[in-house]
Amino acid sequence: MSANHDGANLLEVRGLTKIFGTLTACDHVDLNIAKGEIHALLGENGAGKSTLVKMLFGSLEANSGEIFWNGQAVRITSPGVAKKLGIGMVFQHFSLFEALTAAENIALSLDDGSPISSIAAKARALSYSYGLPLDPESLVGDLSVGERQRIEIIRCLLQTPQLIILDEPTSVLTPQEADKLFETLERLRAEGKSILYISHRLEEVKRICDRATVLRHGKVVGHCNPREETAGSLARMMVGSEVQAVVRAPVEGIETARPLLEIRGLDRKPATPFSIPLKNISLNVRAGEVIGIAGVAGNGQGEFFESVSGEVLQQDGASVRIRGKDAGGLTITGRRLLGAAFVPEERLGHGAAPRMKLSENLLLSRHATDGKAFVGTGGMVKSGAVYAASQRIIEAMDVRKSAPDPEAAALSGGNLQKFIVGRELDRRPSVMVVNQPTWGVDAGAAAHIRQALIELSRSGSAVLVISQDLDELFEISDAIAVMHNGELSRPMPIAEATFEKVGLLMGGAEPGHAEHTLETA
């Protein structure tokens, strides 16, 4: 046992290890968090950040290792113990009931029996004092994602924690909302509270964090002061190698190119009380260009993807046109036969059947378009041809796997995504619609996928990318449109687009606004 504890350390972690089966998710992790600091936990997806944090919050128990809280050895066996110690957590995926008010949701987690009205009053006072205004009486279902996050943060602050753990908090915020959050975090730091800030966004870590611990493959690869590092050097620590930069050749004369995907006045009524209606969406994607759709999660992107892909049909056949033909009344198979290809956001259970082999998952989206090659007379599947094609895709996309033809669920998220994108690219589709192409994918694989999408467009296809990752959209798009509350702004040419302009639209500035400022500028 270590003898000397620095009194300034609020939390000290020694050799924390967590093993899942054959995978060592956290391997002898050391971490010190001082009082009054914002400490970044950096790492790629799958590096072990979430596992480490879950052990600190008591949702997982470590196989070995020690945790010291204010110099005292402690055992955090449940979230209740963590809360008593003074550890609060704001999760990446919110756990809120949409049909209840903000105050009711907060009351549920406090379980101390105090009346809702007093909780609401406390929450309101706290939220204003930290610059995160919140109406405790509002229904969660009516709130934006940013506002929901505020509930989670207020809920956490009401328990007066000493250490606040924030898991990827800005992934659901507009740049302006993120700025506000940073101000709040700096205030909390000034009050002497400590913050463990989990992120893979290097710029914001450089901006607000005092120290950083970098994880890779479950191991700590370094502690550093992010302000003294560059984004490039931090990325190298995270990834372990140089990441290939994505190259986007400029396109000429795109205005005259033929639109391959035309969306005209697309409307959709909400399918459930909490889903977003689509309102009069119009967009052209021309041969040779990549159009990006930015937006905070939950603003209708999922509904839009379903409508364009044909998983949900339209009343008006002309509201979606593919290669000049009305496709609104066609099923997803019909739209694929017109030359379109789709990659949904969810990999397991939507883009791929988890318990099926990769070769079978190839057949999933291509049984109709490649009917001659893959399906013989009488509906017999030519499994040899399917297998050969799946191996071709695995090779082209550098999919890493443990068996020749493993089940989809056995692959890591990034490798499965490479396969799913590769499955569609392999067809050379004329129209490609992708929702969150690199969500949860490591940097190397993400660069590979982005480059492949650009190359597809440059070979004469129309590519539409829906993403929450602004860096990604600025990297690959020729123009960016913003989706907010079921409406889509006009696409802004990339040369004129800035984070600020896009961020304003993401926050709900009127769709015409960007055009107007462009003219005056």
Add this chain to the structure above:
Amino acid sequence: MMRLELVKRPQRSALFSMLSPFIAFALTIIAGAILFALLGVNPLNAFKIYFIEPISQVWQLHELAIKAAPLILIAVGLSVCYKANIWNIGAEGQFIFGAIFGSAIPVLFPQFEGPLVLPLMLLLGMVGGAAYAAIPALLKTRFNTNEILTSLMLVYVAQLFLDWLVRGPWRDPQGHGFPQTIQFGDSAVLPELMPDAGRANWGFVFALVAAVLIWILMGRMLKGFEVRVLGSSPRAGRFAGFGLNRMVFFAFLLSGALAGLAGISEVSGAIGQLQPVISPGYGFTAIIVAFLGRLNPLGIIGAGLVLALTYLGGEAVQSALGISDKVARVFQGMLLFFVLGCDTLIHYRIRLIGLALTKQEPAAKLEAAPKLKEAR
């Protein structure tokens, strides 16, 4: 102290996928031995009578085939439903309606004879079973009703309808008031395979052919792929462009037709007329057969023979030892119970954890640490 812990396997275990029915069978035997012992019977002797004697002679093997045929036919149809995550529990009713539809020809047109009669009856039997299965399919697709409830409840409707038929409009006028139809004419009887050796009829051949055809459908054809995708991940199935409602109809009509074929084969082959009761619960036992056979049509052939044996064994212990033939139901129930339990082994490993010192040591150290500090 020891405890068991289930550890999720990264991949489904192919070994245990194959072994699980056999482990389940072994556990059934053990539980059965306890049962027999409690009934005051020597378990070894009882097992000999239950499992060995009923299949020790050729004619008995024919009896086994007669019992196995409907079980296999129904179970291969059900396996398609269950693979598609559609829960048809009403095969017993579809079996009965197949029998009723098919029997319409020999009962209503007894003078119609010739080589056409039998094929027509079989065809009508399939139509009857499929039509009856279409009801829960329609209710599910139109009104989103739970097919488990509707298909199950329709079984009782079918049973009562058959009862009414044979006591009422279809009763044999020369039958001395017995609730049964006339005996079918010669051309309406399913021929025996080897009349010199035993009673087994063509129904068993239908079962084997159906099993092989469904095996090809599920393993080699696009339609089978569609069934598996929609069953395991419906959203991915929609993304593939497969329609869930069409699948509900496909699965119900296919399994209904096979249950109907089993029904008319049973009536036309083994019984020779319609009676108030024509099935010792084949439609329900076939559910066990389907799962014991791992929803694999070839596995179902083996499972069908095993479950057919539990029927024969039940009759044997009743006559030899005076134990109620309900013991057959007990064995069938235990088999299903254990096979579903053993399926856990396919996705999980069992780890025996003695509360080992190595694991507890660091935890104990952590708890002790504050006390140490206080002591200092």
